[in-house]
Amino acid sequence: MIKVLFVCLGNICRSPLAEAIFNKKIELAGMQNQFKSDSAGTSDYHIGELPDERTLSCAKKYELSIHHRGRQVHRTDFRDFQYILAMDDNNLKVLGQLKDRFGFPKKEIHLMRNFVDHTKGLSVPDPYYGGEEAFEEIYQILDEAIENFLNKVIVTHQLYV
Numbered sequence: 001m002i003k004v005l006f007v008c009l010g011n012i013c014r015s016p017l018a019e020a021i022f023n024k025k026i027e028l029a030g031m032q033n034q035f036k037s038d039s040a041g042t043s044d045y046h047i048g049e050l051p052d053e054r055t056l057s058c059a060k061k062y063e064l065s066i067h068h069r070g071r072q073v074h075r076t077d078f079r080d081f082q083y084i085l086a087m088d089d090n091n092l093k094v095l096g097q098l099k100d101r102f103g104f105p106k107k108e109i110h111l112m113r114n115f116v117d118h119t120k121g122l123s124v125p126d127p128y129y130g131g132e133e134a135f136e137e138i139y140q141i142l143d144e145a146i147e148n149f150l151n152k153v154i155v156t157h158q159l160y161v
């Protein structure tokens, strides 16, 4: 079982959407038994909350099922998840500090957009203060990056449908 954790700041916009996109892709590929996914935030701002209304509308538009309550990254996440994917530079920095503090200094954290060659080093922009178009933009960014991530994992782990 390959475990994948998507991380953003609030865990109500980008990372729950990323998790939902990922889940749909593995379901379409018939690989849901080979993966477990979750999402979390680096902050404690929205613990226990449902995803943002705009995240839910975007998920509805693209027929993604989304069932998540906000939670903060936890020490055990560094032990339990093989892949930890950060949405932006700040998430990456905080996760880098947490992994040292929690005793997992060797854990590799990936920036989500590094899976697309021409967007390496870029962030999935924070849509919180944006409008509906900001959510459309992050959907498109995530869809492409997650497609590439999944293909890479399938090759790396020699997974077969």
Ligand code: 4NP
Binding pocket: 008, 009, 010, 011, 012, 013, 014, 015, 045, 126, 127, 128
């Ligand atoms: P997310 O978006 O990190 O993609 O979930 C945000 C959600 C909430 C806040 C910022 C970003 N906030 O400042 O409360």
